[in-house]
Amino acid sequence: MWLNDFVGYRSAVNQGRIEEWLQQFAAKDRDVAARVLDTVDFFGPDRIAHAFRAGLAALPGWHTSAAQRTGRWIFVQMSSSAGDSGGTMIHQFRLANRMARSVYDRMFVFPSMLVQEQLTADDTVVLLDDFVGTGEQATMAWNLSFSELVAGAGTVYLMVVAARRRGRERVQSNTNLLVHAAHEFDDSDDLFGDDCQHFTADEKRTFKKYCERASKKTPAGFGDCGLLVVFSHRCPNDSVAALHASHSRWRGLFPRND
Amino acid sequence: MCAQEVNLPTVPVNEVAEPTLVENIVTMFQIHKLRLDWELMPTALKLELLMQKVKDRSERRVAALTGLDQAVVVRCKKLLSFPRRYQELMLDADPEKRIKADFFIELYPILHDRLTARFDWFKPNAFTDAMLEKHESRALKAVTEFRFVKQQLNNSVKANRIGLMSRRLREFADDPTIPVSHLAIDSIKTAASARKIAKSAKVLYDVIDSLDPNEYYGEGELWKSLERLSELIRKRLKQLGRRIDK
Numbered sequence: 001m002w003l004n005d006f007v008g009y010r011s012a013v014n015q016g017r018i019e020e021w022l023q024q025f026a027a028k029d030r031d032v033a034a035r036v037l038d039t040v041d042f043f044g045p046d047r048i049a050h051a052f053r054a055g056l057a058a059l060p061g062w063h064t065s066a067a068q069r070t071g072r073w074i075f076v077q078m079s080s081s082a083g084d085s086g087g088t089m090i091h092q093f094r095l096a097n098r099m100a101r102s103v104y105d106r107m108f109v110f111p112s113m114l115v116q117e118q119l120t121a122d123d124t125v126v127l128l129d130d131f132v133g134t135g136e137q138a139t140m141a142w143n144l145s146f147s148e149l150v151a152g153a154g155t156v157y158l159m160v161v162a163a164r165r166r167g168r169e170r171v172q173s174n175t176n177l178l179v180h181a182a183h184e185f186d187d188s189d190d191l192f193g194d195d196c197q198h199f200t201a202d203e204k205r206t207f208k209k210y211c212e213r214a215s216k217k218t219p220a221g222f223g224d225c226g227l228l229v230v231f232s233h234r235c236p237n238d239s240v241a242a243l244h245a246s247h248s249r250w251r252g253l254f255p256r257n258d
Numbered sequence: 259m260c261a262q263e264v265n266l267p268t269v270p271v272n273e274v275a276e277p278t279l280v281e282n283i284v285t286m287f288q289i290h291k292l293r294l295d296w297e298l299m300p301t302a303l304k305l306e307l308l309m310q311k312v313k314d315r316s317e318r319r320v321a322a323l324t325g326l327d328q329a330v331v332v333r334c335k336k337l338l339s340f341p342r343r344y345q346e347l348m349l350d351a352d353p354e355k356r357i358k359a360d361f362f363i364e365l366y367p368i369l370h371d372r373l374t375a376r377f378d379w380f381k382p383n384a385f386t387d388a389m390l391e392k393h394e395s396r397a398l399k400a401v402t403e404f405r406f407v408k409q410q411l412n413n414s415v416k417a418n419r420i421g422l423m424s425r426r427l428r429e430f431a432d433d434p435t436i437p438v439s440h441l442a443i444d445s446i447k448t449a450a451s452a453r454k455i456a457k458s459a460k461v462l463y464d465v466i467d468s469l470d471p472n473e474y475y476g477e478g479e480l481w482k483s484l485e486r487l488s489e490l491i492r493k494r495l496k497q498l499g500r501r502i503d504k
Contacts, residue, residue, distance in 0.1 A: 078351035079350050079352045110346055111346060111349040112303060112342055112345040112346055112349055115300075115303040115306070115307050116306075116307060118279060118307070129351065138351065141351035144297045144300075146349075148297075148304070149300055149303070149349070151286065152282075
């Protein structure tokens with residue numbers, strides 16, 4: 001079942017890799033580990049495409065026909081290195097919204113091209129990324145550069161596939177970004193939090209031991225989010241360390257780097 | 259409503275012309291001068307647009323127009339000289355992937371060095387990629403290590419060891435694990451001299467630091483000497499491309 005669930009992850013998740021991951025747990029703890037895998041929220045290409053389709057359709061003023069749109073619409077990837085989540089996001093976004101043809105190229109720009117667009121109050125900029133966890137990265141990027149790059153634009157959205165509610169609220173209260181997330185996670189999605197009903201307190205303690213082995217510094221993931229979220233192109237670092245951390249003492253099932 | 263209440267037949271309006279793009283950008287720079295500094299890359303991109311619109315790339319005039327320090331304009335122009343894919347790296351939202359502008363500013367003198375331009379194997383973009391790889395693998399400890407590279411390039415000319423420098427620089431670029439010390443072709447004399455000057459500078463610094471201006475108020479020759487020294491230090495730092503407005 002897991003093989004079907006996790007198909008398409010950037011590094012192969014096969015029977016051998018799953019068994020290898022489970023073997024890192026003591027025999028008595030493997031049931032908890034297996035249930036953690038059952039609870040992983042995996043976003044494959046189809047789910048991501050659906051999120052972007054629904055997301056764009058929901059934005060006020062957007063229309064597939066240029067004549068019926070309000071102002072210019074510009075789509076920008078927030079992270080731009082080759083093979084990263086931003087590049088992947090823009091590609092998936094274009095496919096999902098049937099905007100892959102070259103006629104739409106003009107609407108998709110890199111961050112460094114935004115200033116040349118000479119944005120006005122009639123224009124809408126949509127920044128694309130996969131995930132908002134703590135909201136720190138988006139807030140910092142806004143303060144460091146994006147607020148200046150999009151200066152003049154009437155509306156600026158940050159469209160992501162999924163977000164933590166707390167992270168979304170943080171971004172919205174600290175920036176001028178309107179965050180649109182197709183999926184939202186709340187405190188009950190924090191594996192180690194009191195609100196999480198999937199596991200008992202004992203099970204949480206047991207699993208946390210292994211997360212601490214995977215990462216002493218951030219066992220519950222960046223910002224203590226405690227999430228079990230995995231995207232097919234990369235596992236966010238806000239997810240628990242046992243899923244993605246990889247070093248000599250631990251090998252995550254969803255490594256973030258090759 | 260106010261006009262109606264005071265029985266005015268017409269509403270007096272102060273009509274202000276819509277600001278031009280140039281006026282808008284200049285106003286933004288002036289506002290930012292009084293607030294937090296921008297990151298350098300967004301500033302550079304705004305400057306690029308401004309320079310296009312006013313059709314003037316003079317650092318002195320652009321600095322005067324925007325209120326930016328001329329040294330900042332120079333740094334921005336250096337960043338603009340890099341291809342777009344490198345500019346994107348400075349703007350990346352992901353802090354793990356973002357490369358600081360200082361990396362490219364320190365690298366710039368090597369890419370535009372008269373000696374490297376003579377090496378037939380040297381390609382600026384390929385060298386930049388190699389340095390980024392070195393930066394990622396932490397073989398490059400600090401971006402200021404590029405100053406050491408530049409020093410070795412300069413000294414290799416003086417020491418007539420250009421061939422050796424070319425070979426070592428190529429090895430340095432080709433292997434991400436090779437540290438900057440691989441390029442050291444300075445004579446022992448240069449290193450010893452640098453240490454001696456640094457030591458003398460520290461002694462002089464301590465003397466001037468403890469000097470009470472009131473006590474030496476009338477010692478005109480002393481102040482003239484310090485002025486000359488200050489000017490010379492600023493001149494040398496400027497030659498080095500160091501910021502002297504700190």
